[in-house]
Amino acid sequence: MAIIGYESELRRAGAGASGGWRRLVFLAQRHVLGAAGLAIMVLFVLTAVFADLICRYDPLSVDAAHALAHPDIRHWMGTDSFGRDVWSRIVHGARISLAVGIGSTALGGSIGVMVGLASGYLSGWVDLVFQRLTDILQALPLLVLALVMTAALGPSLPNVILAIAIPLIPTVSRVVRANTLALREQPFVEAAKSIGMSEMRIALRHILPNTLAPLIVLATAQLGSTILTEASLSFLGLGIPEPYPSWGRMLSESAAEYVRTAPWLVIFPGIAISLAVFGTNLFGDALRDILDPRQRG
Numbered sequence: 001m002a003i004i005g006y007e008s009e010l011r012r013a014g015a016g017a018s019g020g021w022r023r024l025v026f027l028a029q030r031h032v033l034g035a036a037g038l039a040i041m042v043l044f045v046l047t048a049v050f051a052d053l054i055c056r057y058d059p060l061s062v063d064a065a066h067a068l069a070h071p072d073i074r075h076w077m078g079t080d081s082f083g084r085d086v087w088s089r090i091v092h093g094a095r096i097s098l099a100v101g102i103g104s105t106a107l108g109g110s111i112g113v114m115v116g117l118a119s120g121y122l123s124g125w126v127d128l129v130f131q132r133l134t135d136i137l138q139a140l141p142l143l144v145l146a147l148v149m150t151a152a153l154g155p156s157l158p159n160v161i162l163a164i165a166i167p168l169i170p171t172v173s174r175v176v177r178a179n180t181l182a183l184r185e186q187p188f189v190e191a192a193k194s195i196g197m198s199e200m201r202i203a204l205r206h207i208l209p210n211t212l213a214p215l216i217v218l219a220t221a222q223l224g225s226t227i228l229t230e231a232s233l234s235f236l237g238l239g240i241p242e243p244y245p246s247w248g249r250m251l252s253e254s255a256a257e258y259v260r261t262a263p264w265l266v267i268f269p270g271i272a273i274s275l276a277v278f279g280t281n282l283f284g285d286a287l288r289d290i291l292d293p294r295q296r297g
Contacts, residue, residue, distance in 0.1 A: 033286065034289070037282025037284075038283045040275055044276055051094065059245045067081055068258070081253075081265075090250075096244065097230060100230040102223070104160075108165035112170070116176025117203055118130065120184065131177075138170040141167075142168070146229055157240060176211050179207075183206075220283055224278075227273070228277050230246070250269040
């Protein structure tokens with residue numbers, strides 16, 4: 001009986017999980033919430049990719065004869081005040097939310113990695129200058145800085161991506177800098193220097209790959225915040241301009257005027273935003289538990 005109990009404990013610990021598929025199944029069973037978050041993210045990605053096939057109506061087409069139509073068989077989520085199909089606008093709005101989330105996270109993360117790597121590895125005056133610039137950017141919250149930048153640049157998709165990416169730089173650079181300061185003292189860096197390897201090659205080939213695990217977790221967590229920030233900017237009228245569908249813009253147009261007469265205009269975009277942020281946060285927490293050895297018990 002003791003042997004059977006010991007074997008069951010080994011199976012629960014993943015001792016028999018060999019091969020890519022078996023390991024994925026094991027991780028999904030151990031991190032159920034993380035698997036649910038990943039499923040939500042995959043669902044939104046597939047929805048954005050196949051939006052034209054999923055939707056029956058053009059999200060920009062106006063049909064005044066069916067304005068504020070209740071949800072029915074023709075319009076699953078009803079129509080807005082211009083007669084535009086809400087389901088089509090939410091599905092196509094997933095493209096904008098994912099484009100802003102992935103684009104701003106990738107841009108801000110890339111710049112943050114370069115700043116943090118240079119700051120931590122070169123130190124000296126480079127570290128001093130970069131850290132003071134980082135302090136200036138970090139003095140303002142993400143949404144406030146994004147509001148200032150979008151107000152200065154104007155509402156458009158590239159400007160929104162840039163405005164959200166800039167406030168992400170300090171957090172990424174701090175994480176990379178902290179890891180770089182610890183890694184540059186390791187024996188493998190000294191060994192690389194002893195054989196004449198250049199400083200840039202050491203930083204890019206030996207130090208940077210060892211910072212990827214916390215970066216992946218951080219990027220996943222930031223993806224949800226960028227989607228929420230884009231929705232907030234659009235809600236305030238500084239995000240994606242009309243007539244392009246944006247979840248935040250849909251809430252901005254409907255929340256005050258139609259919350260009682262046409263509640264579906266508020267409920268469905270709000271659910272889409274909540275699910276997107278909820279899924280990324282669940283998946284980010286699971287990645288942290290998987291990749292961070294301090295979280296393994």
